[in-house]
Amino acid sequence: MNIAEKLRTSGLRPTRQRLALAELLFAQGDRHVTAEELHEEAVSANVPVSLATVYNTLNQFMGARLLREVAIDGSKTYFDTNTSNHYHFYLESEGRLIDIPNSELKVLGLPQPPHGTEIKQIDVIVRIAEAG
Ligand SMILES: [Zn+2]
Structure with missing residues (x-):
């Protein structure tokens, strides 16, 4: 399944920003990232998104069960692409x-x-x- 289909089957419209962030998240196997790390990756990949958009998108992906959240000490939150x-x-x-x-x-x-x-x-x- 390609990334656009993955978004669609999860009920999310594959907008350009969602696609770009999903590509960074899901194209390299299971991983754990913070919103800040993903934002830095997006900036390095010339994807013009704000940190707030990254947070919103991650929360939408979580709502669609594409990600799960792992919180450490209540201060640091990781997003895990392995939802099992x-x-x-x-x-x-x-x-x-x-x-x-x-x-x-x-x-x-x-x-x-x-x-x-x-x-x-x-x-x-x-x-x-x-x-x-
Ligand atoms: Zn994990």
Whole structure:
């Protein structure tokens, strides 16, 4: 599926800006980016977008389930192109998220969510540092 089709099947009109940002996001396999990083990439690729537009577009992609959000400490938000259920290593020194292979971490015994609510997503962040 090309990127325009991917947007259309997700209910998003493939505008020029959405296409350009989607191209940066989805053309290189699974990745984790912040809005600031994506904005820098867009500027380097001569895509004329503001940081606010990048934020809006990322939120639209999230609403269309093309991305999921991973928040670290409430201050740093990464957008993950892999929307399947998976967990992350966080390398603090580089501010980098790395996927944990699904077979290597299992969450057992989920709590019963409060009445009238349901579990939406489970985030597990394993913080790592350079050894030694
Ligand atoms: Zn991930």
